[in-house]
């Protein structure tokens with residue numbers, strides 16, 4: 001059954017605001033106002049969200065608004081919260097305000113809580129590349145998880161908003177906010193770095209070809225599916241899981257020859273893979289010792305970033 005229509009205002013007409021706003025509109029919720037720093041962004045986003053009330057001023061947000069989503073960069077959230085709290089002519093009872101920052105808790109919205117608004121943090125656990133059009137990102141933002149904290153009434157509204165976006169919430173203890181955000185960085189940014197490393201390997205194996213994902217996508221996808229259906233340690237295959245020190249030693253030699261800058265990465269990840277393999281209790285003490293000593297001997301090579309082009 002469809003949830004009752006929500007009336008939502010968006011402050012910060014960038015990628016996240018446009019994408020989440022669009023999912024809400026497609027699910028028959030209403031955008032009451034779009035406010036941004038520049039008129040051009042506010043207008044563009046307003047057109048995308050079928051909202052005519054667009055402005056650079058917070059004064060246009062109407063009383064019928066139930067949720068105000070602050071989707072500015074995280075550095076602007078505090079100023080926006082203060083400015084909103086100073087806005088006259090709004091009765092805050094019945095209005096909820098959230099922000100989309102991964103790093104900030106609901107505390108940054110304290111000025112709004114103090115005037116009677118319900119507050120919560122509402123971080124979409126997804127990547128929204130600014131280089132892509134919001135329309136292109138919308139499908140990947142349906143049904144995602146939102147990292148949330150706040151008082152009980154805030155959590156209730158967060159649940160409702162997540163449902164309106166076809167998603168669900170993950171309660172993040174406020175003191176763990178930075179830790180949670182680091183996990184998001186591992187999931188998206190470090191995975192991107194890993195893919196960049198694969199691209200570099202492929203570049204040396206097949207010079208001039210840019211289709212590294214054609215070669216590696218099946219193994220990447222199967223790995224994720226296997227981890228999902230079992231666990232990281234159960235899904236682990238390969239030389240570390242088998243205690244194959246000789247193989248890993250020859251990898252180090254090959255990487256030293258073709259891509260020496262990647263040696264510290266390979267050494268660190270071999271150690272992390274060893275940690276995972278040890279959860280299976282399939283390695284002997286001697287294998288663990290050999291693999292860890294080998295990796296540690298390569299680990300502390302100096303980091304030599306390649307020149308950017």
Ligand SMILES: NC(=O)c1ccc[n+]([C@@H]2O[C@H](COP(=O)([O-])OP(=O)(O)OC[C@H]3O[C@@H](n4cnc5c(N)ncnc54)[C@H](OP(=O)(O)O)[C@@H]3O)[C@@H](O)[C@H]2O)c1
Pocket residue numbers: 011012013014015016017035036037038039041042071072073074076079080100101102123124125126127128129130
């Ligand atoms: N991008 C991601 O992958 C991602 C993922 C999860 C969470 N988030 C979080 O979502 C939030 C928005 O990120 P984004 O990627 O959508 O950023 P963005 O594309 O740069 O959009 C931010 C928008 O906020 C507007 N803005 C800046 N300062 C403002 C102010 N003082 N008042 C009103 N509007 C203001 C900008 O203005 P103008 O265009 O009008 O100049 C811009 O349109 C951030 O807190 C970010 O940490 C981002």
